[in-house]
Amino acid sequence: MNVSLKKPALSTAAKAISISDVNLYYGALHVLKDINLEIKPGEFFAFLGPSGCGKTTLLRLIAGFNTARNGKVVIGGQDVLDMPPWKREVGMVFQSYALWPHMTVARNVAFGLEERRLPRAEIDARVQAALELVGLEKLADRRPSQLSGGQQQRVALARTIAIEPKVLLLDEPLSNLDAKMRVEVRRELRELQQRLQLTTIFVTHDQEEANTVCDRIAVFNEGRIQQVGTPMDLYEKPANLFVANFLGTANILDGRVIGTGSDRTFEVTGAGSIPIPPGTDVPAGAKLVFRPQYATIGHVQPGWVSLSGTVMHCEFLGATVRYGIAVDTATVMIDVPFHSGAGLLPIGSPTVLGLQPSSALWLAE
Ligand SMILES: Nc1ncnc2c1ncn2[C@@H]1O[C@H](COP(=O)(O)OP(=O)(O)O)[C@@H](O)[C@H]1O
Numbered sequence: 362m363n364v365s366l367k368k369p370a371l372s373t374a375a376k377a378i379s380i381s382d383v384n385l386y387y388g389a390l391h392v393l394k395d396i397n398l399e400i401k402p403g404e405f406f407a408f409l410g411p412s413g414c415g416k417t418t419l420l421r422l423i424a425g426f427n428t429a430r431n432g433k434v435v436i437g438g439q440d441v442l443d444m445p446p447w448k449r450e451v452g453m454v455f456q457s458y459a460l461w462p463h464m465t466v467a468r469n470v471a472f473g474l475e476e477r478r479l480p481r482a483e484i485d486a487r488v489q490a491a492l493e494l495v496g497l498e499k500l501a502d503r504r505p506s507q508l509s510g511g512q513q514q515r516v517a518l519a520r521t522i523a524i525e526p527k528v529l530l531l532d533e534p535l536s537n538l539d540a541k542m543r544v545e546v547r548r549e550l551r552e553l554q555q556r557l558q559l560t561t562i563f564v565t566h567d568q569e570e571a572n573t574v575c576d577r578i579a580v581f582n583e584g585r586i587q588q589v590g591t592p593m594d595l596y597e598k599p600a601n602l603f604v605a606n607f608l609g610t611a612n613i614l615d616g617r618v619i620g621t622g623s624d625r626t627f628e629v630t631g632a633g634s635i636p637i638p639p640g641t642d643v644p645a646g647a648k649l650v651f652r653p654q655y656a657t658i659g660h661v662q663p664g665w666v667s668l669s670g671t672v673m674h675c676e677f678l679g680a681t682v683r684y685g686i687a688v689d690t691a692t693v694m695i696d697v698p699f700h701s702g703a704g705l706l707p708i709g710s711p712t713v714l715g716l717q718p719s720s721a722l723w724l725a726e
C-alpha cells in the first residue's frame with residue numbers, strides 16, 4: 362500500500378474503552394468471566410487467545426451485537442451497554458470481509474455513508490480519502506471479485522474508516538490471507554493505525570501477529586483474561602503457565618521448593634537444584650520455567666546452576682541449533698547459536714544444562 366504522508370482527511374479522535382465486571386452467557390454457557398479492561402486512547406490493543414476463548418464475543422459486545430448479563434462498557438466516557446450498535450459509532454471489520462459483490466469498490470466504501478444520508482460531496486470526499494489511506498484509489502471502479510484477498514481486506518478497512526468510527530474493531534482481519542500477505546498487511550495496518558491514532562482492538566489467535574502489531578495485549582483463556590501487558594512484558598514476565606506457553610516456547614520442569622525465607626532452593630525432579638533468588642514470588646504448585654535461549658549446553662558459566670540431561674534430538678535452523686534435552690521425564694528445548702565448523706552434539710549423550718538463576722521463573726497453572 363502506498364500510504365500518502367498527508368494528514369488524513371478523515372477526522373478521528375482517540376477514545377478510551379473501559380470494560381468493567383462483564384459476564385456473558387450463551388444459555389448456560391458462561392463465555393465471558395469477570396472481564397475488566399482499560400484500553401487507552403489511541404492504543405493498538407490485541408485480544409489474543411486460542412479459538413473459542415471468547416475474543417469475538419467480547420468484540421461483539423463492544424460493538425453492540427451481544428448483550429452482557431452484568432457489567433459496564435464505556436467508550437469515550439459514554440456508557441454504551443444499552444445503546445444499539447448503530448448509535449455507538451464503532452467500526453468493525455469482520456473475518457469474512459462481507460463486501461457487496463455486485464458493487465464497485467467505491468460503492469462498497471460509500472454504502473455506510475449513504476445509509477447515514479450524508480451529503481453527496483461529503484460522501485465522495487470521504488470515499489476518496491479512505492481509498493487513498495489504504496492505497497486503493499486507482500481500483501475504485503473494480504468489483505470485489507476482481508481484487509486479491511489483501512485488496513478486499515483493504516476495501517473492508519476503508520469502508521469502516523470512512524464512517525469515522527470512534528474505535529476500530531478488527532476480528533482476525535488477516536486470517537484469510539496467505540502467509541506472505543499477512544506479514545505485509547499487518548505492517549500496513551500498524552502504519553495506518555499510527556497515522557489515524559484511532560483506538561483499535563485487534564483480535565487474533567496468532568501471538569506473532571499480536572506481538573508485531575500491537576502496543577499491548579490481553580491474553581484470554583476460557584473466557585478469562587489471564588494477563589494484560591506489552592509483548593515484552595508478557596514474554597519476560599508471564600503471570601502463569603498458560604501465558605508462558607502461549608507466548609513463545611517455554612520449558613517447564615517439575616520439582617519442589619526446599620527451605621524457607623531467603624534460603625530457598627527448587628529441587629528439579631531427577632536433575633539437580635536451583636537457588637531461588639530472594640524475594641521471588643513462588644506460587645503453590647509452581648514449576649520451573651525458562652526460555653530456550655536462556656540456557657547453555659555442555660558448559661556452565663560462573664554463578665549459573667547445572668542440571669543433568671541427555672541429548673534427545675537436534676535441529677539445525679541456520680543461525681541456531683535447537684536441541685531437545687531429556688531432563689528426568691520432561692524434554693526441554695535449548696537454542697544454541699550456530700558457529701561455522703562447530704560440530705553437533707551426538708544424540709544419546711549425557712550432558713549438563715547451564716541455567717542463570719535470574720532468568721528462571723516459577724509459575725503455576
Ligand atoms: N451465538 C452463540 N451461541 C452459543 N454459543 C456461542 C455463540 N457464539 C459463540 N459461542 C461459543 O462461545 C465461546 C466463545 O466463542 P468466540 O467468542 O467466538 O471465541 P473466539 O472468538 O475466541 O474463537 C465458544 O465456546 C463458542 O462455541
Ligand SMILES: [Mg+2]
Binds near residue numbers: 416417418
Ligand atoms: Mg473469533
